[in-house]
Amino acid sequence: MVTTTNITKTYQKGTVKAVDNVSFSVEKGELFGLIGPDGAGKSSIFRMLTTLLLPDSGSATVAGHDIVTDYQRIRSKVGYMPGRFSLYPDLSIEENLHFFATVFNTTVKENYHLIEDIYVQIAPFGKRRAGKLSGGMKQKLALCCALIHKPTVLFLDEPTTGVDPVSRREFWEMLKRLRQQGITILVSTPYMDEASLCDRIALIQNGSILSIDSPQGIADAYPSSLYAVQANDLPRLIHVLPTYHPHMHSYLFGEYIHLDTRGMGGHDLPEELTRFLAAEGFGDIEVKPIAPTIEDCFINMLIRHDT
Amino acid sequence: MKQFITFVKKEFFHVLRDRRTLLILFGMPLAQILIFGFALTNEIKNARIIVIDQAKDEASRRITNRLAASNYFEIQEDVMDQNRMEAAFKEGNIKLAIVFPAQFRNDLIHQNHAQIQVIADASDPNTATTLTSYVSSIIQDYQTELNEGNGLPYRITPEVHMLYNPQLKGAPNFVPGVMALVLMLVSVMMTAISIVREKETGTMEVLLVSPFKPMWVILAKAVPYLLLSLVNVLSILSMSVWVLQLPVAGSWLLLFAESTLFIITCLTLGIFISIKAQSQQVAMLISLMGMLLPTMMFSGFMFPIENMPMPLQVFSNIVPAKWFYIIVKSIMIKGVGLEGIWKETLVLCGITLFFFLISLKSFKIRLE
Numbered sequence: 001m002v003t004t005t006n007i008t009k010t011y012q013k014g015t016v017k018a019v020d021n022v023s024f025s026v027e028k029g030e031l032f033g034l035i036g037p038d039g040a041g042k043s044s045i046f047r048m049l050t051t052l053l054l055p056d057s058g059s060a061t062v063a064g065h066d067i068v069t070d071y072q073r074i075r076s077k078v079g080y081m082p083g084r085f086s087l088y089p090d091l092s093i094e095e096n097l098h099f100f101a102t103v104f105n106t107t108v109k110e111n112y113h114l115i116e117d118i119y120v121q122i123a124p125f126g127k128r129r130a131g132k133l134s135g136g137m138k139q140k141l142a143l144c145c146a147l148i149h150k151p152t153v154l155f156l157d158e159p160t161t162g163v164d165p166v167s168r169r170e171f172w173e174m175l176k177r178l179r180q181q182g183i184t185i186l187v188s189t190p191y192m193d194e195a196s197l198c199d200r201i202a203l204i205q206n207g208s209i210l211s212i213d214s215p216q217g218i219a220d221a222y223p224s225s226l227y228a229v230q231a232n233d234l235p236r237l238i239h240v241l242p243t244y245h246p247h248m249h250s251y252l253f254g255e256y257i258h259l260d261t262r263g264m265g266g267h268d269l270p271e272e273l274t275r276f277l278a279a280e281g282f283g284d285i286e287v288k289p290i291a292p293t294i295e296d297c298f299i300n301m302l303i304r305h306d307t
Numbered sequence: 308m309k310q311f312i313t314f315v316k317k318e319f320f321h322v323l324r325d326r327r328t329l330l331i332l333f334g335m336p337l338a339q340i341l342i343f344g345f346a347l348t349n350e351i352k353n354a355r356i357i358v359i360d361q362a363k364d365e366a367s368r369r370i371t372n373r374l375a376a377s378n379y380f381e382i383q384e385d386v387m388d389q390n391r392m393e394a395a396f397k398e399g400n401i402k403l404a405i406v407f408p409a410q411f412r413n414d415l416i417h418q419n420h421a422q423i424q425v426i427a428d429a430s431d432p433n434t435a436t437t438l439t440s441y442v443s444s445i446i447q448d449y450q451t452e453l454n455e456g457n458g459l460p461y462r463i464t465p466e467v468h469m470l471y472n473p474q475l476k477g478a479p480n481f482v483p484g485v486m487a488l489v490l491m492l493v494s495v496m497m498t499a500i501s502i503v504r505e506k507e508t509g510t511m512e513v514l515l516v517s518p519f520k521p522m523w524v525i526l527a528k529a530v531p532y533l534l535l536s537l538v539n540v541l542s543i544l545s546m547s548v549w550v551l552q553l554p555v556a557g558s559w560l561l562l563f564a565e566s567t568l569f570i571i572t573c574l575t576l577g578i579f580i581s582i583k584a585q586s587q588q589v590a591m592l593i594s595l596m597g598m599l600l601p602t603m604m605f606s607g608f609m610f611p612i613e614n615m616p617m618p619l620q621v622f623s624n625i626v627p628a629k630w631f632y633i634i635v636k637s638i639m640i641k642g643v644g645l646e647g648i649w650k651e652t653l654v655l656c657g658i659t660l661f662f663f664l665i666s667l668k669s670f671k672i673r674l675e
Contacts, residue, residue, distance in 0.1 A: 086509030
C-alpha cells in the first residue's frame with residue numbers, strides 16, 4: 001500500500017540530513033509504526049508520503065500512486081493528522097467535522113459508521129469550541145476529521161504526544177478497530193511502549209532506519225541476554241554497577257536498572273552479581289533475567305551504532 | 308462549489324468570533340472617520356481674532372458683523388490699540404487681527420479703493436493661511452454685495468479661488484484617504500494574516516492534503532474580506548454623507564465598482580504577502596511597513612505628491628492607493644464619470660493583474 005525506496009530529505013540546502021536513504025513497505029490493512037525519538041525524521045517521512053514535501057532523491061508510492069507526479073490522486077485518498085493540533089480552535093466540534101467532511105467531498109452522514117465509536121465519546125460536547133477541549137478529546141476529534149472521508153491510507157504523526165495514558169490506550173484501541181475495517185495505518189510515536197501495539201515497526205534514529213520487523217521479531221533478535229537489577233539504594237547502584245565489568249552496559253529503566261551482558265562471557269551472572277553487590281553494601285538485591293522490550297532493543301541498537 | 312461555500316462560511320465564523328478582528332474591521336473605520344472628521348481637521352472654528360476699527364463707519368461695521376456672524380471667528384474686543392494688539396499676539400491670545408484704517412469708507416467711495424490690514428500669527432503657517440483666506444473671502448462677499456447694481460467696481464481684491472472646496476473643508480480630502488487606508492488595512496493585512504494563521508496552526512497542512520485545490524483555498528479566504536470591505540465602504544460613505552455632510556457628487560454605483568476593484572487589488576497583495584510570510588508577525592509587519600506606510604505617504608492624502616522630489620514622485624506611481632485616492636476624489640467631490648478616470652482605473656487593473664499573476668506563479672502546492 002505504501003512503499004518507499006531510498007528516499008532522502010535534506011534541509012537548509014543539504015546541510016541538515018533529516019531522512020537518510022529510507023526504504024520500507026507497508027501492506028494493505030497493516031498497522032505500521034515509525035518509532036523513534038524527537039528529531040529522528042518521522043515527520044519528514046510522513047510529509048513526503050502525504051505529498052507535502054518533495055524527497056531529494058529516491059521514490060515512493062502511496063496507494064499505487066507516485067508521491068511526486070501523482071500527488072493529486074494521493075491527496076484524495078489519504079487521511080493525514082499532523083503532529084500538532086491542526087483543527088480550527090474557534091469552530092465547534094460539529095463545525096470542524098462538517099467542514100472537513102465537505103472539503104473532502106463527502107458528508108458526515110455518509111461515513112458516520114467509520115467514526116461512530118470515536119465520535120460518540122466527544123459528541124456530548126459537540127457545541128464546544130475545539131480550542132477548549134482536553135488533549136485527549138482534541139486527538140479524538142482530529143482522528144474523526146482525518147477519517148471522515150474514508151481514506152485508504154491513514155497517516156498519524158505522533159497522535160498520542162501530550163495525551164494522558166488513559167486516552168492513549170483508548171486511542172490505540174480505536175486504531176486496532178480501524179485496521180479491522182481494512183484501512184492501512186501508518187503511525188509515528190516517540191513512546192516505545194506503544195510499539196508493541198503495531199503489526200510491524202521501523203525503529204528510526206537520525207534519519208535512518210535501524211531495524212524493521214514485527215515487535216516480537218525485534219525483541220527476539222536481541223543479541224544477548226538481559227537482566228533487571230534492583231537494590232535498596234538505586235542512585236548509588238547506578239554508579240557502582242558499571243565497575244562490575246568493563247564491557248557491561250547498564251541503564252535506568254523505571255525502578256530497575258537494565259543490564260546488557262554482551263561481551264561479558266557466559267558465567268552465572270545473577271549469583272555472582274548478587275555477591276558483588278552484597279559486598280558493596282547493598283541490601284534487598286534482586287537480579288532477574290528479563291525479555292527485552294522494544295526500548296531495550298532500541299537502546300541496544302543505539303549502543304551498537306555508536307561503538 | 309459546495310466545498311467553496313462551506314469554506315467561505317468557515318471564514319466568516321473566524322471573523323465573527325474573534326473580537327479583535329471585529330474591532331479592527333468595524334471599529335477602525337468608525338474611529339478614523341470621527342478622528343479625522345472632528346479632531347484632526349485643518350478646518351478652523353472659533354479662532355480668536357480682534358478687530359481694530361479706526362474708521363467706525365458703516366462699511367467697517369458691516370464687515371465686522373459678517374466676520375462675527377461666521378462661526379470661524381470669535382471677536383475678542385472691538386477696540387484695541389496697536390501696542391495691546393502686539394502683546395496679545397505674543398501671549399498667543401489671538402490668531403489674527405484686522406485693522407480698518409480711518410476713512411475706510413471714504414477711501415472706498417471716493418477712490419474706489421481701500422485697504423484692510425490683515426495680520427495673522429504665522430507661527431502656525433497652516434492656521435494663518437486658512438484664517439486669512441477666510442477673511443478675504445468674507446471681505447470679497449461684502450464687496451460683491453456692494454458692487455451689485457453699481458456700474459463702477461469699487462475695488463479689486465486679490466482673488467482667492469478655491470475650486471471644489473471654497474471653505475477649505477477638511478472632509479473632502481480625508482474621506483477618500485481614510486477609505487484607501489481602511490481598505491488597505493482590512494484587505495491586505497487581514498487576508499495575509501488569516502492565510503498565514505492556517506500555516507502556523509498546521510491546518511494548511513491538512514487542507515493541502517485534501518482534494519480541495521490549493522488555489523481555491525486562497526480564493527475562499529479572500530471572498531469574506533471582499534464582502535466585509537464593501538460593508539466598510541458603505542459605512543464610511545454613509546458617515547461622510549450623514550455625519551460630515553459631505554455628499555457624493557458623482558455616481559454611487561461607479562464609486563462602489565471602483566472600490567471593489569481596489570479591494571481586489573488589495574486582496575491580491577494580501578495573498579502575495581501570505582505566500583511569502585511564514586508567521587503572522589512577519590505578515591503583519593510586511594503589511595504595515597510595505598503597504599500602510601506608502602499608502603499614508605504616497606497617496607497624496609497626507610502630503611502633496613507634487614512637492615516631493617522626482618524619484619519619490621515616480622515611486623508614488625506604483626502605490627495602488629494613490630490611484631484609488633484620485634479616483635474617489637474625482638467621483639465624490641468633482642462628480643466625474645468613468646470617462647474622467649479610466650486611466651487611473653486601468654492602472655489599478657494592471658497592478659491587480661500583476662500581483663495576481665505573480666501570486667499564482669509563486670503559490671506553493673506543497674509545504675516548501
